Amino acid sequence: xxxxLSIILTVIIAAAAITACGYSDKTxxxxxxxxxxxxxxxxxxEYIDPEVITMFEEExxxxxxxxxxxxxxxMYPKVAAGASRYDCICPSDYMIQKMIQxxxxxxxxxxxxxxxxxxxxxxxxxxSETFDPGNKYxxxxxxxxxxxxxxxxxxxxxxxxxxxxxxxxxxxxxxxxDSVRDAFMIPLIMxxxxxxxxxxxxxxxxxxxxxxxxxxxxxxxIDEVRDKMISGESALGVIFSGEALYTAEENEDLDYAxxxxxxxxxIDSWVIPKNAEHVDxxxxxxxxxxxxxxxxxxxxxxxxxxxxxxxxELLDDDMKYNPIAFxxxxxxxxxxxxxxxxxxxxxxxxxxxxxxxxx
Numbered sequence: 001x002x003x004x005l006s007i008i009l010t011v012i013i014a015a016a017a018i019t020a021c022g023y024s025d026k027t028x029x030x031x032x033x034x035x036x037x038x039x040x041x042x043x044x045x046e047y048i049d050p051e052v053i054t055m056f057e058e059e060x061x062x063x064x065x066x067x068x069x070x071x072x073x074x075m076y077p078k079v080a081a082g083a084s085r086y087d088c089i090c091p092s093d094y095m096i097q098k099m100i101q102x103x104x105x106x107x108x109x110x111x112x113x114x115x116x117x118x119x120x121x122x123x124x125x126x127x128s129e130t131f132d133p134g135n136k137y138x139x140x141x142x143x144x145x146x147x148x149x150x151x152x153x154x155x156x157x158x159x160x161x162x163x164x165x166x167x168x169x170x171x172x173x174x175x176x177x178d179s180v181r182d183a184f185m186i187p188l189i190m191x192x193x194x195x196x197x198x199x200x201x202x203x204x205x206x207x208x209x210x211x212x213x214x215x216x217x218x219x220x221x222i223d224e225v226r227d228k229m230i231s232g233e234s235a236l237g238v239i240f241s242g243e244a245l246y247t248a249e250e251n252e253d254l255d256y257a258x259x260x261x262x263x264x265x266x267i268d269s270w271v272i273p274k275n276a277e278h279v280d281x282x283x284x285x286x287x288x289x290x291x292x293x294x295x296x297x298x299x300x301x302x303x304x305x306x307x308x309x310x311x312x313e314l315l316d317d318d319m320k321y322n323p324i325a326f327x328x329x330x331x332x333x334x335x336x337x338x339x340x341x342x343x344x345x346x347x348x349x350x351x352x353x354x355x356x357x358x359x
Contacts, residue, residue, distance in 0.1 A: 039281040040065045042075060042086040044268070047142070049301035056288050062281050070222075071179070080104060085275050087282040093267050094181075096138050097131040097340035105137045106274045112283040113139065115290035124307035128267055130337050138269035139286055142304040144241035145265055145327065145335075146182060147258045149225065151251075154235035159257040162190050165236060166209075171216045175228060175237035178220040180353040181338055182238065182264070183210060189262045195336045198345050207352050211359050220357075229254055240266075242304030245324045256324045262334025267307070 045068040053064050067086070069075040072095040078084050080102065091099065099105050110117055116139050124140040132138045150159045154173065157164070165174055165186070177183055185195045187209035193202040218234055225237040230250045239247070244256035270289070272282050288294060295311035305325050306312060312320060319325060329335060341349070 036278065037062050037281075038065060039063070039088070039278050039285055040067070040084075040086045041285070042067050042069060042079070042084070042089045044069065044090060047090065047268075047302055047304075049297045051301075052289070052294055052297055055294075056285060060281075060284055060288075062284065064285075079273060082275060085277050086273055087276040087278045088270055088285055089273060090141055090268055090270050092338070093128075093131040093269070094338040094340045096269060096271060099271065100132065100137055101340065104274055105271050106276070106279075107136045108139070108272065109283070110135075113287050113290065115287045115292075119290050119292055119295070119308045119310040121307050121309040121312075124267065127265070127337065128269060131267075131339055132269070138271050139290070140267050140269050140307040141289070142242070142302070143265065143267045143307055144305050145258055145329075146177075146185065146238065146240055146263050147244065147256050149229050149237045149239040149244050149247060149254055149256050151229065151232060151235050151253050152255055153253045154232075159236075159255075160260050162186050162259045162261055165238070166213050166216065168216060170235050172218045173235035174213075174217050175225045175234050176213075176217050176220050177225070177238045178222050180349045183220070183356075184349065184352070185264050185336075185338075186238070189259075189334065189336070195264060196339045196341060198341060198348075200348075203348070203352060207356060210356050214356065214359055240304075241324055241327075242302060245303045245322070248324060258327060258332055260332075262332065262336065265329065265335045265337055267337070268304075 039062050041064055043066070053066060056062065057064055072092050075089065075091060076095060076098065079086065079089065079099070096105075120140055124143060125135055127143075128135055128138060128140055148159055148162070148164070155164075155170075164170070165176075181195075184203070184206050187206040188195050188197060188202065190209070191202065191205055193199070193206070197203060221228070225239045226243045226247050228234045229237050229239070230247050232251070239256070241256065247254050248256065270286050272279060276282055289298070290308060292308065292310035292314055295306050295308035296314045299306045299311060299315070303325070312326070
């Protein structure tokens, strides 16, 4: 969202942002059982326009208690333990599937979400069925691709293949995602395998390829891809499309490519946990987010593509047809969405990741 998509703020900046946005400094753990005008939201860092929260509070009188997480894997155990009773959460595709399987979510009443029903594009609803059959539990919020961000002054040849990340010419100038699924996705795609494989041989082949690449890698990072590429510290970086759109505006030498071998197309969606205490307020909030003008505000702030087609219509033509923000996915083959692989495979992937990091 991600996607491992989160941005870690310094304590001072975070405190300032929270104060400016009117976010409460309380957390869900310390305020469960609170009054009916509360709403507890758990979301990725910098994944909503703070002004949207302020406007929602002013319009509805509902006080939003807003917490942030860095990865799906940090969010999940906190929610699964039941100690934190959030009313709205925004996980990624495969994690939503895991939460459904473990009975952590409540089915949605779509009659209470008229804006979402009217404005979320059919394409995104259909894609969501790969992890949420029947669209019973989730509302698409953002989507995007994973690709290669590159500096056109440092890279001479066309960037159209994942193979360039194995080119010795760019030793110590390559940034990889510090995420097991996003890192393994690349060699799996290159080898013609599924990004959701459970095959030990395919996973071992992918590990060997990443071990071969590791001496060329400057760092395994998340947020720093954006910062290092903007400052010209690296030539190539694996990045999410929303981050790529932002960097291209900050540094005109940067461009983004979806490799010809294929990639991951992801969706982050809103869900209501089964133990939510303020369900009415959750529906009010989620329907509010699906208003065209509100969805556009969020896109303008976070840069990640919106599945809200009514919001898309409000964009300038230059942005509507921006190939980074809204690529024509029909021109690409082998686009895959992550699914939940089960606890045993989670451990398998984690062990492979540890092995790679210690290599």
